[in-house]
Amino acid sequence: xxxxxxxxxxxxxxxxxxxxxxxxxxxxxxxxxxxxxxxxxxxxxxxxxxxxxxxxxxxxxxxxxxxxxxxxxxxxxxxxxxxxxxxxxxxxxxxxxxxxxxxxxxxxxxxxxxxxxxxxxxxxxxxxxxxxxxxxxxxxxxxxxxxxxxxxxxxxxxxxxxxxxxxxxxxxxxxxxxxxxxxxxxxxxxxxxxxxxxxxxxxxxxxxxxxxxxxxxxxxxxxxxxxxxxxxxxxxxxxxxxxxxxxxxxxxxxxxxxxxxxxxxxxxxxxxxxxxxxxxxxxxxxxxx
Amino acid sequence: xxxxxxxxxxxxxxxxxxxxxxxxxxxxxxxxxxxxxxxxxxxxxxxxxxxxxxxxxxxxxxxxxxxxxxxxxxxxxxxxxxxxxxxxxxxxxxxxxxxxxxxxxxxxxxxxxxxxxxxxxxxxxxxxxxxxxxxxxxxxxxxxxxxxxxxxxxxxxxxxxxxxxxxxxxxxxxxxxxxxxxxxxxxxxxxxxxxxxxxxxxxxxxxxxxxxxxxxxxxxxxxxxxxxxxxxxxxxxxxxxxxxxxxxxxxxxxxxxxxxxxxxxxxxxxxxxxxxxxxxxxxxxxxxxxxxxxxxxxxxxxxxxxxxxxxxxxxxxxxxxxxxxxxxxxxxxxxxxxxxxxxxxxxxxxxxxxxxxxxxxxxxxxxxxxxxxx
Numbered sequence: 001x002x003x004x005x006x007x008x009x010x011x012x013x014x015x016x017x018x019x020x021x022x023x024x025x026x027x028x029x030x031x032x033x034x035x036x037x038x039x040x041x042x043x044x045x046x047x048x049x050x051x052x053x054x055x056x057x058x059x060x061x062x063x064x065x066x067x068x069x070x071x072x073x074x075x076x077x078x079x080x081x082x083x084x085x086x087x088x089x090x091x092x093x094x095x096x097x098x099x100x101x102x103x104x105x106x107x108x109x110x111x112x113x114x115x116x117x118x119x120x121x122x123x124x125x126x127x128x129x130x131x132x133x134x135x136x137x138x139x140x141x142x143x144x145x146x147x148x149x150x151x152x153x154x155x156x157x158x159x160x161x162x163x164x165x166x167x168x169x170x171x172x173x174x175x176x177x178x179x180x181x182x183x184x185x186x187x188x189x190x191x192x193x194x195x196x197x198x199x200x201x202x203x204x205x206x207x208x209x210x211x212x213x214x215x216x217x218x219x220x221x222x223x224x225x226x227x228x229x230x231x232x233x234x235x236x237x238x239x240x241x242x243x244x245x246x247x248x249x250x251x252x253x254x255x256x257x258x259x260x261x262x263x264x265x266x267x268x269x270x271x272x273x274x275x276x277x278x279x280x281x282x283x284x285x286x287x288x289x
Numbered sequence: 290x291x292x293x294x295x296x297x298x299x300x301x302x303x304x305x306x307x308x309x310x311x312x313x314x315x316x317x318x319x320x321x322x323x324x325x326x327x328x329x330x331x332x333x334x335x336x337x338x339x340x341x342x343x344x345x346x347x348x349x350x351x352x353x354x355x356x357x358x359x360x361x362x363x364x365x366x367x368x369x370x371x372x373x374x375x376x377x378x379x380x381x382x383x384x385x386x387x388x389x390x391x392x393x394x395x396x397x398x399x400x401x402x403x404x405x406x407x408x409x410x411x412x413x414x415x416x417x418x419x420x421x422x423x424x425x426x427x428x429x430x431x432x433x434x435x436x437x438x439x440x441x442x443x444x445x446x447x448x449x450x451x452x453x454x455x456x457x458x459x460x461x462x463x464x465x466x467x468x469x470x471x472x473x474x475x476x477x478x479x480x481x482x483x484x485x486x487x488x489x490x491x492x493x494x495x496x497x498x499x500x501x502x503x504x505x506x507x508x509x510x511x512x513x514x515x516x517x518x519x520x521x522x523x524x525x526x527x528x529x530x531x532x533x534x535x536x537x538x539x540x541x542x543x544x545x546x547x548x549x550x551x552x553x554x555x556x557x558x559x560x561x562x563x564x565x566x567x568x569x570x571x572x573x574x575x576x577x578x579x580x581x582x583x584x585x586x587x588x589x590x591x592x593x594x595x596x597x598x599x600x601x602x603x604x605x606x607x608x609x610x611x612x613x614x615x616x617x618x619x620x621x622x623x624x625x626x627x628x629x630x631x632x633x634x635x636x637x638x639x640x641x642x643x644x645x646x647x648x649x650x651x652x653x654x655x656x657x658x659x660x661x662x663x
Binding site for chain 2: 255
């Protein structure tokens with residue numbers, strides 16, 4: 001059987017190869033085009049600059065069980081507003097496709113999500129207990145939820161470092177970058193302020209280094225995003241160092257910063273205290289002993 | 290007049306006691322001391338000693354604080370130390386210590402003086418005659434005559450040459466002083482015609498040199514030019530003009546950052562955002578990238594409180610809002626002109642460059658703003 005089929009096929013091939021003219025030229029051209037396209041693709045892969053947009057690479061490496069767990073959490077807590085398959089619900093919540101794990105971390109760990117009620121902008125509150133990053137279980141759940149969102153369309157990811165590793169060495173440099181990029185809304189020492197349409201720039205007193213970093217990466221709510229190419233990771237860490245260096249009563253050489261809300265508080269304090277002191281001294285001056 | 294005074298009587302002043310002379314001086318001023326009880330009638334009591342010591346104590350405290358101030362001011366470390374470094378506590382205490390030592394020195398001196406007055410000055414009761422109305426006719430006439438005589442003696446009415454030249458000199462000196470005071474305020478804003486500073490900004494290409502969009506970093510003189518891939522959708526960066534000829538010239542780079550007409554907001558809108566462009570500015574953007582002057586058209590504050598969801602840029606000074614997706618048209622607040630748009634593109638190196646200067650003046654309006662020759 002083999003021998004009987006081989007002969008006609010071989011003869012057909014040899015006949016085709018012998019075919020002169022049109023068909024052969026077309027075949028050769030098609031082959032050349034394929035090789036050319038392939039080479040171009042290969043060259044492009046080698047030469048093209050790496051895109052700075054985070055890809056879903058990490059998500060593909062994530063544990064499927066973790067993603068499934070995350071999906072479960074999502075379906076329990078987020079699906080009402082963000083819809084099935086993270087597609088968003090018109091008029092209620094945006095799509096989370098491509099939002100990335102950093103956005104999930106920021107919104108959930110600061111307690112902004114789940115939202116208490118529909119409003120212009122979420123505000124900071126204690127995170128829900130099962131997603132609290134300060135407990136082992138909450139941390140696991142939060143990671144699973146983040147992995148689930150990351151698995152759908154990728155998005156910005158948190159850096160590998162955590163905690164003190166995110167605090168830079170040079171708060172002065174951070175202050176420079178903060179004044180140029182952040183101070184317009186968050187005020188000079190991160191005390192926040194009012195914005196348009198009921199929105200506001202929050203006070204940064206309680207934000208952890210991870211949350212500040214995640215906010216810069218993802219640009220939550222009205223905030224613009226700052227990719228690692230517009231603010232390098234080093235600059236981001238210095239900004240965090242600066243914020244920590246002006247927190248509480250730090251860096252207030254007068255002894256007390258009066259809430260760092262600017263000249264109104266300072267002027268008022270000086271006026272009230274000064275007036276009382278002046279009146280007291282005047283009364284004492286005129287008093288008969 | 291004093292020779293006529295009846296109070297003197299026949300007594301000669303050289304024979305009077307100090308107390309009598311003082312009373313006499315009071316009487317010349319029509320003053321009568323009614324009562325002057327001494328503060329400490331019995332000298333050198335324990336209470337008096339205590340009062341004396343308490344006053345001296347304040348002066349000593351003042352002196353010690355003054356010494357402490359001089360010492361701390363000279364030797365206390367005042368170089369900046371960040372809260373994460375050793376020695377931050379010392380740096381933090383510098384201002385309070387220097388301030389409080391100075392304040393205590395001054396305050397104790399004052400308290401000591403007032404306390405001295407309170408404890409040791411007599412509580413004198415005196416009555417002084419009150420003089421009403423003008424002086425009497427004779428006194429006025431005599432004083433007027435005195436002045437006239439003095440004028441005649443120095444000869445001003447007769448020496449008209451001196452008087453005129455003196456008046457001229459004084460007047461012209463006054464004019465000179467006035468010019469000195471007002472001169473700096475007088476400017477010709479239209480020097481340079483079409484190239485007057487009000488019409489052009491730092492983005493104007495000079496002798497055909499490319500103007501790049503540059504980021505300011507915290508390192509002075511560092512040059513970071515912006516590429517489209519540096520920004521994600523929803524990003525906003527402040528950029529400044531940069532020319533290759535500025536490279537290495539720190540003062541030129543700093544001047545470009547500090548020029549009040551330079552700052553530009555470079556915004557990347559999310560893909561698919563509906564944008565209404567102004568006629569004549571359809572090609573000023575590069576894809577989703579839009580560049581607008583950061584200087585508010587109301588009074589020139591930086592209008593860069595950018596809301597990346599509503600695409601509104603807010604000016605913090607008077608709450609003017611500019612809708613970026615409507616060519617930065619003002620939608621709220623006192624501003625009446627849209628933020629001028631900078632025409633941008635990307636060159637063959639993949640870097641953002643300005644295609645020219647703004648086509649309209651940036652910042653607050655002025656009388657001649659519509660009078661520009663195109």
